Amino acid sequence: xxxxxxxxxxxxxxxxxxxxxxxxxxxxxxxxxxxxxxxxxxxxxxxxxxxxxxxxxxxxxxxxxxxxxxxxxxxxxxxxxxxxxxxxxxxxxxxxxxxxxxxxxxxxxxxxxxxxxxxxxxxxxxxxxxxxxxxxxxxxxxxxxxxxxxxxxxxxxxxxxxxxxxxxxxxxxxxxxxxxxxxxxxxxxxxxxxxxxxxxxxxxxxxxxxxxxxxxxxxxxxxxxxxxxxxxxxxxxxxxxxxxxxxxxxxxxxxxxxxxxxxxxxxxxxxxxxxxxxxxxxx
Amino acid sequence: xxxxxxxxxxxxxxxxxxxxxxxxxxxxxxxxxxxxxxxxxxxxxxxxxxxxxxxxxxxxxxxxxxxxxxxxxxxxxxxxxxxxxxxxxxxxxxxxxxxxxxxxxxxxxxxxxxxxxxxxxxxxxxxxxxxxxxxxxxxxxxxxxxxxxxxxxxxxxxxxxxxxxxxxxxxxxxxxxxxxxxxxxxxxxxxxxxxxxxxxxxxxxxxxxxxxxxxxxxxxxxxxxxxxxxxxxxxxxxxxxxxxxxxxxxxxxxxxxxxxxxxxxxxxxxxxxxxxxxxxxxx
Numbered sequence: 398x399x400x401x402x403x404x405x406x407x408x409x410x411x412x413x414x415x416x417x418x419x420x421x422x423x424x425x426x427x428x429x430x431x432x433x434x435x436x437x438x439x440x441x442x443x444x445x446x447x448x449x450x451x452x453x454x455x456x457x458x459x460x461x462x463x464x465x466x467x468x469x470x471x472x473x474x475x476x477x478x479x480x481x482x483x484x485x486x487x488x489x490x491x492x493x494x495x496x497x498x499x500x501x502x503x504x505x506x507x508x509x510x511x512x513x514x515x516x517x518x519x520x521x522x523x524x525x526x527x528x529x530x531x532x533x534x535x536x537x538x539x540x541x542x543x544x545x546x547x548x549x550x551x552x553x554x555x556x557x558x559x560x561x562x563x564x565x566x567x568x569x570x571x572x573x574x575x576x577x578x579x580x581x582x583x584x585x586x587x588x589x590x591x592x593x594x595x596x597x598x599x600x601x602x603x604x605x606x607x608x609x610x611x612x613x614x615x616x617x618x619x620x621x622x623x624x625x626x627x628x629x630x631x632x633x634x635x636x637x638x639x640x641x642x643x644x645x646x647x648x649x650x651x652x653x654x655x656x657x658x659x660x661x662x663x664x665x666x667x668x669x670x671x672x673x674x675x676x677x678x679x680x
Numbered sequence: 681x682x683x684x685x686x687x688x689x690x691x692x693x694x695x696x697x698x699x700x701x702x703x704x705x706x707x708x709x710x711x712x713x714x715x716x717x718x719x720x721x722x723x724x725x726x727x728x729x730x731x732x733x734x735x736x737x738x739x740x741x742x743x744x745x746x747x748x749x750x751x752x753x754x755x756x757x758x759x760x761x762x763x764x765x766x767x768x769x770x771x772x773x774x775x776x777x778x779x780x781x782x783x784x785x786x787x788x789x790x791x792x793x794x795x796x797x798x799x800x801x802x803x804x805x806x807x808x809x810x811x812x813x814x815x816x817x818x819x820x821x822x823x824x825x826x827x828x829x830x831x832x833x834x835x836x837x838x839x840x841x842x843x844x845x846x847x848x849x850x851x852x853x854x855x856x857x858x859x860x861x862x863x864x865x866x867x868x869x870x871x872x873x874x875x876x877x878x879x880x881x882x883x884x885x886x887x888x889x890x891x892x893x894x895x896x897x898x899x900x901x902x903x904x905x906x907x908x909x910x911x912x913x914x915x916x917x918x919x920x921x922x923x924x925x926x927x928x929x930x931x932x933x934x935x936x937x938x939x940x941x942x943x944x945x946x947x948x949x950x951x952x953x954x955x956x957x958x959x960x961x962x963x
Contacts, residue, residue, distance in 0.1 A: 661950070
């Protein structure tokens with residue numbers, strides 16, 4: 398192996414490493430250690446506390462799969478709340494839908510600032526979209542205080558450590574459920590399907606009291622170690638697992654998506670049998 | 681990171697690393713450097729020339745996805761040829777179908793011997809199955825000389841280097857096409873969909889003159905770096921991309937599969953848009 402390697406520190410027993418050609422930027426923010434590298438395989442990457450968060454070339458898998466399944470499951474989403482996701486990738490995907498507004502609440506201004514400066518392709522022109530509102534602040538407090546109601550909430554967080562712990566707590570899911578319109582949906586990243594199955598079970602168990610429908614789906618997020626990544630949806634109405642393929646095709650026509658497809662939606666919610674003990678766990 | 685890490689040497693720009701607890705066995709065979717480790721996440725693993733080949737806990741993804749798509753696409757496979765695959769995992773999957781016989785040709789006896797001794801769970805009881813024939817020898821020469829004809833051929837090889845180079849050559853695909861019965865199918869592992877897209881294109885281009893139908897599908901093989909792995913099928917008859925889900929459900933009932941499902945078959949052949957330039961390339 399030649400050159401410098403960035404070794405992802407996200408997991409105790411398996412990891413990914415990427416050959417990097419340049420450390421572009423680094424700073425200690427009040428919340429985390431932030432680094433931006435140029436990598437040989439995935440282009441520029443954002444690294445928080447040693448864990449790869451997003452990459453220029455492959456971010457679309459994670460962001461498309463965070464945003465579109467729930468947005469397509471809702472009959473007509475107009476207002477979206479995004480907690481975290483300061484790189485703007487989830488915001489860009491959400492705004493492809495005919496929304497009236499999307500509010501992004503990121504606790505760490507440095508993530509937004511450095512993403513906009515060094516990883517501009519991840520958000521595209523999302524931050525300039527007149528429908529977008531950017532709030533720098535604590536997403537948990539914001540959700541508690543806002544008078545607004547949302548059709549879909551997306552939680553684009555790091556794993557449950559540091560300032561993200563509260564985003565996995567029952568109080569937070571309860572707050573979000575109260576701030577959703579009837580039939581609204583909450584989506585959270587719920588960790589690696591390979592080495593964080595306890596996290597998946599915990600997220601499902603924690604959501605259950607607040608959402609009559611809880612579904613977990615997976616996607617191949619190749620820049621994360623273990624790769625098969627899980628997302629969990631709590632729904633007050635529609636079952637996101639059974640959106641008709643025709644609906645998805647119609648709703649996403651012209652979006653220029655690179656990962657999410659109608660058959661991909663179906664397959665994502667039908668996890669392979671070896672994962673079902675976790676992805677279909679109830680308690 | 682604590683303890684020893686096995687760093688997969690399979691790719692120049694991205695790699696996986698696994699925390700290992702014990703080097704169980706190592707030897708230099710006439711063909712390659714062979715190591716067997718106990719890993720924290722995937723149990724025991726077989727490593728050839730520094731690249732992870734198979735793991736006790738996750739081998740089923742690769743082996744199910746190598747064997748079942750083509751075996752389910754064929755109306756009634758009776759005779760199967762496996763080139764490589766000395767760990768016995770593909771043989772075990774193939775023998776779940778009501779075959780008359782399966783012949784496995786492995787060039788390196790050490791792979792069979794050490795897999796049977798240290799990784800017995802990968803093959804299960806496949807080598808003891810009376811329908812199985814084990815040949816230690818050169819798969820290319822064997823395919824050229826055998827008087828037998830096969831309904832399905834599976835090539836479970838390393839990447840195209842060393843003794844595996846010839847398994848990616850036009851002469852070999854031509855030989856196999858002549859040794860298949862009418863409507864027969866050939867499946868090969870065609871590399872990572874993330875960092876070996878040139879290999880996918882090359883395999884497809886090389887198969888094309890011998891097989892009227894060429895299809896590439898993908899699976900999440902989490903123990904390989906880059907993870908999204910590709911397989912390419914050449915078919916003399918049925919189109920493996922369009923097997924009815926009911927047929928797959930019926931044909932695999934009782935197999936106890938952990939990854940391959942009817943919806944998974946469909947989704948595997950409908951690669952995400954960002955891969956289609958490679959997986960649907962014609963020349």
